[in-house]
Amino acid sequence: MAAIAPPAAGTAPGTPAVRPRRRRRPRTARSPWLHVAMIPVTLLWLSPILFVAFVAVRSYDDIAGRGLGALPASFSLDGFTTALTDGGVLRSLGNSLVVTAWAVLLSLALSAIAAYALSRFAIPGRRTILLTMLAGNLLPPQILLVPVASITEALGIADTLTALVxxxxxFGIGFYTFVLHGFMRALPAEVFEAARLDGAGPGGIFWRIVLPLSRPPLAALAALATTWIFNDLIWAMTVLRTEAKFPVTAALLNLQGGYASAWNVVAAGSLVAAIPTAVVFFMFQKQFVSGLLVGASK
Incomplete structure (x- = not known):
């Protein structure tokens, strides 16, 4: 027979004992000093952007007469007009968007397929394959400029946006595959076994299960890849020759040479070039943070 605990003192016999409720700890109010301390840090981080914005909306005569560091005494959008039309920033911005969209889409698609195969199939030497793909990103790009230019010329695709894509x-697929491989390998095996019992094949499992579960790391990699590819200059200058095919980074370099004294034009072109990556980051901000925290609680 199970032993019955005696009733607590002060209770009548036969009355069931009542367990005392645990007192909830009062929630401590967040200290506002963190936000107060972050205000100067935020202003310091935003100061270069604000400086460039002030220069971009000033006229050339204002900058030449009062200096680059003076507060704006005029408001003019001539710098944006000159940068977008005469400076070729608008055309180069279109080239960058085309190259970035295709490169990000193809990189993540191929990396997802490769990571799925390397993490879920018994491929001989798969660890060596993965490390070899990752090792390509550890090489300095400076030593690969001449080989890359020679290969594109030998293939007949030099001076084309296709070659840049x-x-x-x-050069990006190795790192993306390495990140996605670590995530896909951590997926529970019971999910794949249940899918096989339901009659799903490898392609169906990849399309219906793996890809939906991999949205956080894919979104994080998409944001990173967009920033890297859109802001790239070294490979664009290596592969391309025609100015009409230059991306926006190369156009800004030419803008600094052609409008060396017109700082409002250079500042306006820099602001226009920064808009796409800022938009992409803010669109994928939540997915980017969740993708970076994937596996942190495991």
Whole structure:
């Protein structure tokens, strides 16, 4: 027979004992000093952007007469007009968007397929394959400029946006595969076993299960890849020759040479070039943070 605990003192016999409720700890109010301390840090981080914005909306005569560091005494959008039309920033911005969209899409698609195969199939030497793909990103790009230029010329795709897309995909797929491989390998095996019992094949499992579960790391990699590819200059200058095919980074470099004294034009072009990456980051901000925290609680 199970032993019955005696009733607590002060209770009548036969009355069931009542367990005392645990007192909830009062929630401590968040200290506002963290936000107060972050205000000067935020202003310090935003100061270069604000400085460039002030220069971009000033006229050339204002900058030449009062100096670059003076407060704006005029408001003019001539710098944006000159940068977008005469400076070729608008055309180069379109080239960058095309290259970035195709390179990010192809890189993540190929990396997802490669990571799924390397993490879920018994491929001979898969660890060596993965490390070899990752090792390509550890090489300094400076020593690969001449080989990359020679290969594109030998293939007949030099001075084309297609060549730039292929180069961006080739040098990014190793890192993306490495990140996605670590995530896909941590997925529970019971999910795959249940899918096989339901009659799903490898392609169906990848499309219906793996890809939906991999949205956080894919979104984080998409944000990073967009920033890297859109802001790239070294591979664009290596592969391309024609000015009409230059991305926006190369156009800004030419803008600094052609409008060396017109700082409002250079500042306006820099602001326009920064808009796409800022938009992408703010669109994928929540997915980016969740993608970076994937696996932190495991």
């Amino acid at each position: 292929i180069v961006q995909v080739g």
